[in-house]
Amino acid sequence: MDNVIILYIDILKKFNPDVIGFATGNGGPRSSKAKLDVAEQGAKSGGMAEQARTLIDKIKGDESIDLENDWKVVTMLIGGNDLCDYCEDKESFSAEKYVENIQAALDIFHNELPRTFVNVVSVMDIVEIARLQRTFTCDILHFFLCRCVSYASDEALEELQAVNWQYMDLTHQMIDSGRYYDREDFTVVVQPFLEETKLPKTESGDYDKSYFAPDCFHFSLKAHAAAGKALWNNMLEPLGSKKTDWHPGEPLECPTEDRPYFATVENSAPSFASANQAFFRQFTSQNDNIRPVSGPSAAVIVGCLVLVCVAVGGAVFALRRRKQLKDQDILRKPLLQKSTDMASTLVLT
Numbered sequence: 245m246d247n248v249i250i251l252y253i254d255i256l257k258k259f260n261p262d263v264i265g266f267a268t269g270n271g272g273p274r275s276s277k278a279k280l281d282v283a284e285q286g287a288k289s290g291g292m293a294e295q296a297r298t299l300i301d302k303i304k305g306d307e308s309i310d311l312e313n314d315w316k317v318v319t320m321l322i323g324g325n326d327l328c329d330y331c332e333d334k335e336s337f338s339a340e341k342y343v344e345n346i347q348a349a350l351d352i353f354h355n356e357l358p359r360t361f362v363n364v365v366s367v368m369d370i371v372e373i374a375r376l377q378r379t380f381t382c383d384i385l386h387f388f389l390c391r392c393v394s395y396a397s398d399e400a401l402e403e404l405q406a407v408n409w410q411y412m413d414l415t416h417q418m419i420d421s422g423r424y425y426d427r428e429d430f431t432v433v434v435q436p437f438l439e440e441t442k443l444p445k446t447e448s449g450d451y452d453k454s455y456f457a458p459d460c461f462h463f464s465l466k467a468h469a470a471a472g473k474a475l476w477n478n479m480l481e482p483l484g485s486k487k488t489d490w491h492p493g494e495p496l497e498c499p500t501e502d503r504p505y506f507a508t509v510e511n512s513a514p515s516f517a518s519a520n521q522a523f524f525r526q527f528t529s530q531n532d533n534i535r536p537v538s539g540p541s542a543a544v545i546v547g548c549l550v551l552v553c554v555a556v557g558g559a560v561f562a563l564r565r566r567k568q569l570k571d572q573d574i575l576r577k578p579l580l581q582k583s584t585d586m587a588s589t590l591v592l593t
Contacts, residue, residue, distance in 0.1 A: 249465055249466065249469045250469055250472075250473065250496075251468065251469050251472050252469075252472030252473070252475060252476060253266050253472075255472070255473070255476050255496070264279075264308060265279050265280040265281075265306070265309075266279060266280075266281065267279055267281040273298075280299070280302050280303070280306065282295055282298045282299050282302065286325055287322070287325065288322070288325045288326045288329070288337075289322045289323060289326050289341075289342050289345035289346060290326075290336070290341075290345050292320070292322055292345050292346060292348065292349035293345065293348040293349050293352060295349070296348075296349040296350075296352040296353055297352060299318070300352065300353070300356050300357060303316070303357070311357075311358065312358055312359070313359070314359065315359045315360070315361070316357055316359060316360040316361070317360070317361045317362075317363065318353055318357070318360060318361070318362045318363065319362075319363040319364075319365060319435075319475065320346070320349065320350075320362065320363065320364050320365065321364075321365035321367070321438075322345075322346070322367070323342060323367030323411050324367055324368065324370055326342055326411075327367070327370040327392070327393070327404060327407065327408055327411070328370065328389065328390035328391075328392050328393055329392060330392050330404055330407060331391075331392035331396065331400060331404070332392065337407075338407070339407055339410030339411050339413075339414050340414065342411050342414070342415075343411075343414040343415055343417075343418050346364065346415060346418070347418055347423075350362065350364075350423075350424060350432060353430075354424050354427075354430055354432075357430070358429050358430070359429045359430075360429070360430050361430075361431055361433070361506065361508075362424070362430075362431065362432040362433070363432075363433055363435045363475070363479065364415060364419060364432060364433070364434050364435065365434075365435045365436075365437070365438060365475065366411075366412045366415060366416075366434060366435070366436045366437075366438055366439045366488075367408065367411050367412065367438065368438040368439070368441060369405070369408060369438075369439070369440070369441070369442075370390075370393055370404070370405075370408055371393065371401055371404060371405045371408065372441075372442060372443050373386075373390060373393050373394060373461065374393050374394055374396065374401060375443060375451065376443060376451050376453075376456070376460055379460065381458075381459075382458075382459060382460035382461070385459045385460070385461065386459075386460065386461060389459070389461050390461065392404065412436070412439055415434060416434055419432050419433075419434050420434075425509060431508050431509065431510075433479075433483065433507065433508060433509070435475055435478040435479060435486065436478065436486055436487075436488045437471075437474040437475060437477070437478045437486070437487055437488065437489065437490050438471075438474075438489075438490070439488040439489070440488045440489035441474075441488075441489045441490045442489070443455070444491075444492050452492075454466055455467040455470070470490065470492070471490075473494070473496050474487075474490040474494070476496065476497070477494070477496065477497040479506045479507065480497050480498075480499060480503070480506060480507060481497070481507055482503070482507045482511075482512035483507055483508075483509055483512035484512060485512075486507075
């Protein structure tokens with residue numbers, strides 16, 4: 245099982261095989277294979293509002309998505325490329341500017357997307373890249389990709405790491421302010437699994453390069469799959485109890501009878517007990533052998549994206565509208581209180 249690559253979309257399909265909208269091959273955001281994935285390699289937080297706009301336009305232009313009734317999950321991960329250029333323009337890539345850019349994108353989603361669950365994945369500790377043993381080729385590429393990290397002095401790295409932590413802290417503060425908690429059909433949740441994640445090592449103690457592409461910078465498929473599982477686990481973990489790091493070999497978490505839903509600020513509260521307090525209810529399952537999950541399906545899609553240096557992206561997974569079941573022997577319960585329909589939107593970076 246350890247050698248099997250399981251991506252986030254594979255997990256979603258286990259619970260609902262009708263999920264649609266994910267990229268089906270290589271290519272840029274304008275290729276036919278991108279579907280609703282609008283990821284831009286090398287993007288920075290300043291482009292998030294534009295990507296949010298593009299994503300919404302794609303959703304509205306997709307006839308298979310019912311904007312008002314389908315549920316959407318948007319997953320945002322951005323900031324690595326900002327930090328890679330921090331030493332070039334400290335004002336433009338300050339933590340305050342970073343959060344301002346994130347907020348601009350979230351405001352667009354909040355204003356225009358009904359029935360939406362937004363994940364904001366905290367940016368990784370970018371200084372970890374400086375610890376990776378690189379080849380001569382990687383050294384050359386890093387000069388162009390992230391020299392503010394790879395070629396920084398110890399003093400500069402210390403300053404950069406402090407800014408990196410500010411990115412995380414101010415993101416939490418902005419979302420925890422309750423700015424997006426004013427509607428029953430929209431919420432934003434920080435998923436922190438990358439905040440304290442360290443580069444995996446081999447048994448010999450060297451950093452495991454199998455988690456990176458040949459440029460020693462972008463994540464490999466193996467790392468993309470690991471990030472997808474970590475996001476899934478984070479989404480099931482209640483607020484206040486979410487893991488802030490990931491380690492090789494961690495098991496995939498499953499929804500339980502007590503918590504058959506994705507965690508939100510509402511259902512993470514100890515007082516969350518009655519149905520009228522639920523933001524989400526049980527997600528439809530394909531058969532009795534699969535425990536239903538409540539909440540929209542999100543995905544960490546990292547194919548062709550930079551997770552360490554994070555390229556911003558957007559991907560939308562839309563669950564096709566489901567017809568009402570005539571056969572009562574198949575269990576199908578609504579993801580949300582008033583609908584069995586769901587669209588899942590993913591914005592990645």
